[in-house]
Amino acid sequence: MKHFRKFIGNKRFVSVALMLAVLTGLLSSGVQPASALHGSLPPTGLVCANDSPTITLVTRTGSIILPDGNMVYMWGYSLANQPFQHPAPTLCVTEGDQVTIVLHNTDLPDPTSIIFPGQKNVLANGKPTQPQYDTGGNLLSLAEMAAPGETVTYSFVAERPGTFLYESGTEPTKQVDMGLFGALIVRPLGNPTWAYNYSDTVFKESTEFLMLLSDLDPMLHVAVEQGQPYDLSHSKPRYWLINGRAFPDTVAPNGADWLPNQPYGALAHIHPLDEVLNPDPALVRYLNVGKESFPFHPHGNHGRIIGRDGYALKGEQNADLSYQDLSYEKFTVNIGPGQTYDATFYWKDVEKWHPTEPGKQIPVTIPQLQNMVYGTFFSGSPYLGNTDLLPVGTQALNACGEYYHIAHNHALNQITSWGVVLSGHITFTRIDPPLPNDCGQ
Amino acid sequence: MSQIKPARNHRNGQFSRRDVLKLGGGLLGALAGSVALPKALLKPEGVAAAAGVKSAAKASIQRPVYDEVIPNKHLAGTDGWIHLPGDPRPPYFPDNMTPDPLFNTYIFGYHDVSGVAPQDLIKFKMKAQLAAPVLILEELEPYYLKLTNLGLQLRPDLIDAHTVHFHGFRNAIPIFDGEPHSSVGVPIIRDLTYYYMPRDPGTYMYHCHFEETEHVHMGMIGPAFIRPALNKTLAPRKFVYNDESTEYNREFYLCLSEVWLEAHWADSHIQLPEWSDYKPEFYLINGRAYPDTIVGNGYRDATGEMVGPAGREDLANQPVTSLITTNEFDQVLLRVNNLGFETVTMTLAGIKMRVIARDAVQLKGRNEEDLSFMTSSITLGSGESTDVIFEAPAYQGVNGVGQPDKYLFYSRNLAPLNNAGWAGKGGQMTEVHVFPRNDSITLPDQTEPNT
Numbered sequence: 001m002k003h004f005r006k007f008i009g010n011k012r013f014v015s016v017a018l019m020l021a022v023l024t025g026l027l028s029s030g031v032q033p034a035s036a037l038h039g040s041l042p043p044t045g046l047v048c049a050n051d052s053p054t055i056t057l058v059t060r061t062g063s064i065i066l067p068d069g070n071m072v073y074m075w076g077y078s079l080a081n082q083p084f085q086h087p088a089p090t091l092c093v094t095e096g097d098q099v100t101i102v103l104h105n106t107d108l109p110d111p112t113s114i115i116f117p118g119q120k121n122v123l124a125n126g127k128p129t130q131p132q133y134d135t136g137g138n139l140l141s142l143a144e145m146a147a148p149g150e151t152v153t154y155s156f157v158a159e160r161p162g163t164f165l166y167e168s169g170t171e172p173t174k175q176v177d178m179g180l181f182g183a184l185i186v187r188p189l190g191n192p193t194w195a196y197n198y199s200d201t202v203f204k205e206s207t208e209f210l211m212l213l214s215d216l217d218p219m220l221h222v223a224v225e226q227g228q229p230y231d232l233s234h235s236k237p238r239y240w241l242i243n244g245r246a247f248p249d250t251v252a253p254n255g256a257d258w259l260p261n262q263p264y265g266a267l268a269h270i271h272p273l274d275e276v277l278n279p280d281p282a283l284v285r286y287l288n289v290g291k292e293s294f295p296f297h298p299h300g301n302h303g304r305i306i307g308r309d310g311y312a313l314k315g316e317q318n319a320d321l322s323y324q325d326l327s328y329e330k331f332t333v334n335i336g337p338g339q340t341y342d343a344t345f346y347w348k349d350v351e352k353w354h355p356t357e358p359g360k361q362i363p364v365t366i367p368q369l370q371n372m373v374y375g376t377f378f379s380g381s382p383y384l385g386n387t388d389l390l391p392v393g394t395q396a397l398n399a400c401g402e403y404y405h406i407a408h409n410h411a412l413n414q415i416t417s418w419g420v421v422l423s424g425h426i427t428f429t430r431i432d433p434p435l436p437n438d439c440g441q
Numbered sequence: 442m443s444q445i446k447p448a449r450n451h452r453n454g455q456f457s458r459r460d461v462l463k464l465g466g467g468l469l470g471a472l473a474g475s476v477a478l479p480k481a482l483l484k485p486e487g488v489a490a491a492a493g494v495k496s497a498a499k500a501s502i503q504r505p506v507y508d509e510v511i512p513n514k515h516l517a518g519t520d521g522w523i524h525l526p527g528d529p530r531p532p533y534f535p536d537n538m539t540p541d542p543l544f545n546t547y548i549f550g551y552h553d554v555s556g557v558a559p560q561d562l563i564k565f566k567m568k569a570q571l572a573a574p575v576l577i578l579e580e581l582e583p584y585y586l587k588l589t590n591l592g593l594q595l596r597p598d599l600i601d602a603h604t605v606h607f608h609g610f611r612n613a614i615p616i617f618d619g620e621p622h623s624s625v626g627v628p629i630i631r632d633l634t635y636y637y638m639p640r641d642p643g644t645y646m647y648h649c650h651f652e653e654t655e656h657v658h659m660g661m662i663g664p665a666f667i668r669p670a671l672n673k674t675l676a677p678r679k680f681v682y683n684d685e686s687t688e689y690n691r692e693f694y695l696c697l698s699e700v701w702l703e704a705h706w707a708d709s710h711i712q713l714p715e716w717s718d719y720k721p722e723f724y725l726i727n728g729r730a731y732p733d734t735i736v737g738n739g740y741r742d743a744t745g746e747m748v749g750p751a752g753r754e755d756l757a758n759q760p761v762t763s764l765i766t767t768n769e770f771d772q773v774l775l776r777v778n779n780l781g782f783e784t785v786t787m788t789l790a791g792i793k794m795r796v797i798a799r800d801a802v803q804l805k806g807r808n809e810e811d812l813s814f815m816t817s818s819i820t821l822g823s824g825e826s827t828d829v830i831f832e833a834p835a836y837q838g839v840n841g842v843g844q845p846d847k848y849l850f851y852s853r854n855l856a857p858l859n860n861a862g863w864a865g866k867g868g869q870m871t872e873v874h875v876f877p878r879n880d881s882i883t884l885p886d887q888t889e890p891n892t
Contacts, residue, residue, distance in 0.1 A: 295822030
């Protein structure tokens with residue numbers, strides 16, 4: 001079926017130009033677009049927004065850009081004095097930190113709050129947080145609120161490492177969809193490149209990735225912007241976002257200046273596993289802040305699930321003081337609403353296909369490309385680190401013969417953007433040839 | 442489409458008239474000393490090499506030409522028709538575009554054309570089957586899978602390519618992964634042979650990844666599994682993984698999927714569905730809805746045509762039964778995968794199951810911890826697979842002499858138990874039939890899955 005956002009074969013439409021623009025940043029190494037929000041960010045990987053465990057957040061209204069051309073009105077949390085961003089800043093603290101989050105409800109017309117699922121003994125204004133009721137006993141909020149213009153201070157000790165959400169506890173069906181959510185990372189004390197306090201949860205520092213999955217009902221946002229009531233029982237998601245972006249924006253770099261309010265990319269950029277030279281896997285932190293399960297399927301290789309909801313998958317201690325290992329490998333991670341999963345992953349060049357080494361050529365005839373359709377990420381060559389001729393007119397976005405593998409929600413009705421297919425919950429894993437290489441990085 | 446034009450032969454090095462013209466273009470470019478030669482003019486590689494272009498010579502190295510291997514499986518991608526049981530749901534069901542009242546639902550799919558002569562391939566246009574033919578690979582034995590795109594007979598306006606994505610295959614390289622953004626897809630009347638070196642036993646699945654939301658939902662889905670080398674070491678015993686605890690006697694694959702009638706109707710009526718409105722009415726196992734799930738197997742005849750189960754020609758394009766037949770105390774393996782879009786919980790009423798693997802990985806910790814577990818239900822999101830083994834309970838003869846005991850395996854989501862949305866008709870459900878041992882109705886040893 002013909003849809004405008006397809007880049008294959010004869011179905012190339014205007015969006016290719018957009019795609020090209022998006023990927024220019026991705027492929028031009030060393031050029032990191034300045035972000036109004038965070039200055040110069042690394043092009044890929046999880047970015048921490050805070051320097052200290054004492055954090056001031058303000059509420060903001062703003063808008064995000066979606067790949068079908070729509071702009072959607074949003075609410076958000078931002079760091080003090082910062083403009084609107086979506087999702088909220090990724091907060092990183094260390095195990096044992098006394099975390100203090102001061103929420104100034106500066107810009108929203110409604111009262112709001114923050115809950116910290118997975119954290120124990122959260123205090124609001126110094127007292128244990130409690131559900132809030134009106135005088136008639138009706139539930140108002142899951143936690144203490146800040147009325148418009150008011151402030152509430154939350155504090156807790158980050159007791160254990162892991163991947164957590166923080167999100168609105170006030171009218172969450174509405175406010176979370178409006179954008180009031182973010183990721184909270186707690187790192188082990190003394191071992192920032194371990195996901196948990198176990199040496200087998202180690203990951204390569206430059207390959208830590210965030211996949212914060214959400215869904216969005218644009219009609220709710222229109223109603224909120226116009227101050228109209230909205231029947232949430234009729235709510236229907238039309239957009240599915242990773243780190244606040246829908247594909248192809250997901251593969252644009254962190255801080256891309258053409259996505260001024262959506263600073264977080266979702267491209268996973270790795271090198272092949274090498275037991276000696278590149279032994280540590282990458283880490284991906286999956287969070288589902290949406291309203292249903294998202295079965296996320298990264299192509300290329302299984303991931304090893306090492307943590308869930310901020311708990312390492314470890315069992316009892318053995319006699320030799322090691323711990324039972326309850327981790328497991330999956331090719332699809334079905335993440336329930338509000339859940340987080342941590343997975344280590346790698347891609348290994350197992351067959352070591354090579355265009356000239358004797359006996360290492362791919363053993364089937366790869367047809368000439370005029371007998372194929374081929375994608376924008378294809379180098380023209382089936383071999384890692386090689387490029388080959390592409391027919392004239394091809395929009396080629398491959399830099400140095402690197403491989404790409406798609407990573408996507410396998411509920412395929414959700415890899416769409418309000419009718420535009422091949423959008424939504426899709427990103428890619430970029431696998432560069434082993435270093436040194438010609439990729440310029 | 443009256444015939445297939447053979448793709449230009451890349452192997453014999455013969456020049457067509459068109460190639461000669463290109464040669465001229467390439468030479469002209471070379472003579473002009475142009476730095477930026479138009480790349481298309483430099484095809485094919487041999488011509489470019491003749492023109493003395495260095496980068497083109499590299500191309501010929503990268504795409505060596507081999508004698509054609511006989512593929513382990515040859516699939517054709519095309520459209521077709523199936524039969525689903527259920528009361529009418531106008532205007533979508535039954536589909537009024539059907540060429541034969543036996544069938545009522547339009548699909549895309551694969552057809553097994555292994556061994557079919559090239560000039561006969563076109564006979565299988567509009568012969569898609571659901572679920573697609575099972576792929577059975579042996580650990581460390583190379584597997585060649587050829588895909589030919591026959592086009593869509595009912596939608597000549599669609600020039601869709603097809604691919605095979607071997608879902609879950611470890612350390613895949615893009616050219617054999619079937620995701621066309623990262624590599625290539627197969628346009629109409631072209632073919633591609635995928636090569637797999639299976640290193641990791643287990644239960645996988647495969648599907649088309651071209652315009653995947655549509656092509657997967659329309660039916661380009663099938664089961665795939667890799668058998669462990671242990672089967673050879675300890676033959677004739679059968680195992681799921683290279684671990685003796687995964688031994689079984691009987692094997693059934695169950696491929697779960699869904700049909701949203703509006704989307705299927707839209708494809709047969711040159712319309713576009715709004716995928717965020719996704720709401721399926723039919724829930725299938727191996728491409729059929731109960732009670733058709735327990736009808737026997739169809740088969741593929743000597744010419745490659747599908748023949749329905751006896752008396753059920755309407756199931757000709759849905760050849761695989763989901764009826765689970767076993768003798769008492771047998772170890773029964775269910776390889777379940779879900780290529781619908783919804784998360785489903787399947788329950789086996791009255792029999793305990795042991796989940797031994799998920800996503801083609803035996804449930805073991807890194808230090809050999811046994812993570813398998815007993816359950817009466819399994820939950821699968823889209824794109825997940827689960828292996829369970831259960832021991833068939835003792836035969837009780839509750840249905841009378843010569844009759845098996847029956848148990849139900851069904852979707853506890855319940856909505857999937859309706860056909861076309863009307864309550865109580867069947868859906869994602871099948872039966873387990875338990876036979877006695879040492880009896881006239883005792884089943885012989887199983888030789889093929891799903892028999």
